[in-house]
Amino acid sequence: MEHKVCHFKALNGDVLADIIGRFDGSTLAAAACTCSDLRDIARDQSLWRQLCQSTWPSTALEEAQHILSSSPIGSFHKFYANSYPLLLHGECVKSQEPQTHVSASQFASLVDLYYRKECVLSKVLDGIPQAVEDDSSRWNSNFPFKLELLSLDYDEETGFDNELGYAYIDDDEERRAPPSVSVAEEGKELEQELRLSWVLLDKKNGKAVNLSSWKPMLVQRRWPLSGEYVIHFGSIVQVDEGLLSHKLAMCKIVIRCKLTESGGCPKWREISMHIEDLMGVIVGGSKSLMVLNHALDCLRSTNHHEVKQGFRQYEKQKREMMRKKELMEALIEGFSVSIEVAIFVTICYIYLFL
Structure with a gap:
């Protein structure tokens, strides 16, 4: 040595x-x-700056540099250490000073999308626009949380309506769908070649976390012959029982894209993120902010196999909860039918014998 x-x-x-x-x-x-x-x-922070910018090109954008320089995160070394590992399904590491109030303005998102190992989209989103544009009290209590990074309006070229969220597909477009590539092959191509990083930065407390699973969790075709796909990324967040009854939430990132006839880079139509509880119900504004705040203190791992196992464990818990819910609903329905039959028999008895 x-x-x-x-x-x-x-x-x-x-x-x-x-x-x-x-x-x-x-x-x-x-x-x-x-x-x-x-x-x-x-x-040497210049080494870590170079490493961060090569890993997340969004950190090289002028807006990101301003946010990072004014944040108490302190160094590119710390930013890398916080943002490179993925969230692991497990208990949170309790922070020394748990926050009772979380402001939407304290968060910033740095998002990088990769296709075939090339970064095809980098974007910075400072704050949460919905929390500013809408009435704050309504947003905090009732408004479903959805952070939109990219959402295209309808036009003749893309055939997409942002407000309704539908794809308008004519007969000509259906005939133009490439017949040589099967749906299974297209989905596998997206699963293998598409990667996403969504780094959430807490500008107030100098923390960062990658909310994406890096690799897709699910790839689905939206319409039979449209060539449009929905891809899910995300992470599992352990929360307090007082926040969500089942103590688990999923940070789900959704990408909608359409494959091109030439086989080149897909057309990106939507990139958004929302929070779901274990029953699949979208969580409202104020609770979603608390979930994001919990994510900053969750366990992390660079082992993708461990992360994947965590998703499998979450899905198993979700299926079990849904099974219990269906069983309870069936018991309630059976009990209700029994009561109705008893009432009917009683009425018939009274009518016939009294």
């Missing part, structure tokens, strides 16, 4: 910095733990 350290010391500092600058985040962090020379070089 001493022999290797001497070689490090013999290297020119610029050469060593250039070598380390080619590391990924995990390797750079591991290298910083080996010796003092590497630790000093790995502390």
